[in-house]
Amino acid sequence: MAYQKIVSSGAVYKGKTGMWLYIFHRITGVALFGYLILHIISTALILLGPEVYEGAEAIYKNFYFRIAEIGLMAAILAHAINGLRIIAVDLWKRGSEFQKQLNIISLVLFIAIFIPSTYKMTTSYFDICLEKSQAGTTLTDCMIRPLPDWKSK
């Protein structure tokens, strides 16, 4: 019974990578649920018309939120790929024999998808910012402005 209590009352047990991935999966899961709720609220504003909806969306269009979006991408990708790893361990007959390999494949897969996505999300931010701003706007301007003022175009 003492053993039973240890394994079921907390997130930390004497595991290694598997234990940390388990904790990581829960943290990203809870964070993504929180974001999902916020996202439903901001999207629901579309029923109130273009002004209200785009006014709310404007809050998301600064550089600080772009960094948050890259974090969101990381959380989604990591949760998805780790979820696939869990499915492989659980449902593939020999999954538990190849846990180390599966961990490495998951990490490689994450990096292979996350790095190009981040590159695109970063360069595209500056491209659009420069394109929609007046001549003379610098990359620093794109980063420090609190809210974009290019909506009129």
Add this chain to the structure above:
Amino acid sequence: MSTRTDWGRREPPLKGSNFELYGWFFMRISGLLLVLLAVGHMFIMHVFNDTLNLDYEFVAARWDTPYWRIFDWLLLTLSLLHGTNGLRVVLHDNLNDLTIRKLALSALYGTSLIFFILGTYVIIAFVSQS
């Protein structure tokens, strides 16, 4: 080499209910679908398009076809169910006080239900004003 596979296994419930088994299985199935739906949604919105270009027109054009409304509703429903079940397990594991646990679970189910109704209403009721 013998491999132990019973780490962390709990005592089976006395009365036979398969709810937790179905819950476990549901997380795998909805998880697989969400890899397509949620990761697909992220790539469509953030990589192939850019959220800087997201405006009323974009959503109106998207929801002009029923297919995207169905896509978005499936994404809404599955992510809420997957997230609610995941949080249910997290709360069960981390809250030992039964009263607090019950309160937290009720708040969770209430929140999920409200946001499911709100999201479904928005996807069905949206009519473009432009």
